Amino acid sequence: MSQKYILSCNQCNYSSEFKIGKSSNQEAWIEKLKVQIRENRFGEETRLFLENHPDVKINAFWAVYTCPSCGRIRQRVRMRMESAEKSFAYRNYCDDCGARMAQVSDIMHVHCPSCKQPLIVETF
Numbered sequence: 001m002s003q004k005y006i007l008s009c010n011q012c013n014y015s016s017e018f019k020i021g022k023s024s025n026q027e028a029w030i031e032k033l034k035v036q037i038r039e040n041r042f043g044e045e046t047r048l049f050l051e052n053h054p055d056v057k058i059n060a061f062w063a064v065y066t067c068p069s070c071g072r073i074r075q076r077v078r079m080r081m082e083s084a085e086k087s088f089a090y091r092n093y094c095d096d097c098g099a100r101m102a103q104v105s106d107i108m109h110v111h112c113p114s115c116k117q118p119l120i121v122e123t124f
């Protein structure tokens with residue numbers, strides 16, 4: 001199950017909700033991800049890996065990513081595909097500036113994308 005977090009800034013009006021963890025119905029979610037990969041929603045490289053390794057096992061969970069370049073915070077899928085012979089790690093890129101995003105390791109210490117203040121974290 002995923003855990004929900006609300007990140008908000010007390011200096012500006014930034015507030016956003018995120019979830020971290022696996023889906024409550026992980027098997028169905030993985031099947032849905034496979035469909036989205038085939039629709040090319042995770043990029044060409046990811047689509048080809050699945051196409052070339054139909055035996056693949058997908059490990060995925062919801063994660064929070066930040067952009068080291070523009071500071072945006074985004075809800076993304078952390079995904080790894082393992083086939084008998086090869087593995088593939090999906091990389092998340094920023095929609096706004098194209099930089100490779102980094103997974104947030106500690107949700108309690110994230111800074112506001114607008115004013116750079118430490119964000120207040122509520123969990124429920």
Ligand SMILES: [Zn+2]
Nearest residue numbers: 009012112115
């Ligand atoms: Zn702020």
Ligand SMILES: [Zn+2]
Nearest residue numbers: 067070094097
């Ligand atoms: Zn960016």
